[in-house]
Amino acid sequence: MVDDRHTEQELPSLDTLAARLEYLFDKIRPTPDELSDSDEPGRRYTNKEIADKINEVAADTGVTISAAYIGELRRGVASDPRTSHVRALAAAFGVNSGYFVDDAAARRIQDQITLLNQLRQMDVKRVALRQVLADNGLSATDTRLIEQMVARLRAVAAAAGTGTTSSTPADRG
Numbered sequence: 001m002v003d004d005r006h007t008e009q010e011l012p013s014l015d016t017l018a019a020r021l022e023y024l025f026d027k028i029r030p031t032p033d034e035l036s037d038s039d040e041p042g043r044r045y046t047n048k049e050i051a052d053k054i055n056e057v058a059a060d061t062g063v064t065i066s067a068a069y070i071g072e073l074r075r076g077v078a079s080d081p082r083t084s085h086v087r088a089l090a091a092a093f094g095v096n097s098g099y100f101v102d103d104a105a106a107r108r109i110q111d112q113i114t115l116l117n118q119l120r121q122m123d124v125k126r127v128a129l130r131q132v133l134a135d136n137g138l139s140a141t142d143t144r145l146i147e148q149m150v151a152r153l154r155a156v157a158a159a160a161g162t163g164t165t166s167s168t169p170a171d172r173g
Contacts, residue, residue, distance in 0.1 A: 014106050018076035021100075024093045025050075025074065027113045047071045053092040063088040 014020045029042055030049065047067035058064045063084045070089075072078035081089075090097035098105035126147070133143045 014103075014110065016076060017079055017081070017100055018074055020106060021070075021074050021089065023110070024089075024095065024099075027117060028093050047074070050089070050092050054088040057091075061088060061091075065089075 014023055025044055028045070030039070030045055032041070034049070035041065035043075047070040051065050051067040051070055054061075054063060054065045061084070065085055065088060069078060069085075073081060073085075073089075086100045087097045090099060095109050096105060099109045100106075129147070129150075130143050133146060138146070
């Protein structure tokens with residue numbers, strides 16, 4: 001029997017600068033502080049927004065970039081940016097600049113982004129559960145008890161090999 005859990009976690013190949021940049025656009029989302037009231041939560045950054053983030057700190061970094069150039073980098077039309085642009089793009093996405101040039105660094109950052117996104121999804125599920133329980137008149141104490149019961153059931157299922165194998169401190173708290 002083949003364990004399918006590892007194949008679904010397989011990360012995409014990031015063999016070009018364009019692929020690495022596109023991966024960041026695909027996986028890293030604007031923070032709530034960066035969104036306006038009319039923006040859809042969880043949407044992707046635009047080229048202009050990343051250019052604006054870079055240009056906002058140009059007085060400190062000396063680096064400016066256009067949205068059009070970022071688009072060219074994403075499409076692979078431009079594939080040899082200045083080192084200062086690589087550093088600025090990395091800073092705009094909050095990753096180490098080695099991500100763009102070092103395969104091992106890119107893999108580590110990919111793993112970190114995947115883990116962060118999984119943790120965010122888990123938190124969203126917990127928030128949704130709490131809201132459902134509150135909507136049904138349960139107190140905060142009752143909600144914590146139910147969360148603890150769910151965490152315990154997951155642990156029992158994992159020990160029996162019949163359920164999920166992940167139990168995090170957030171699941172237990």
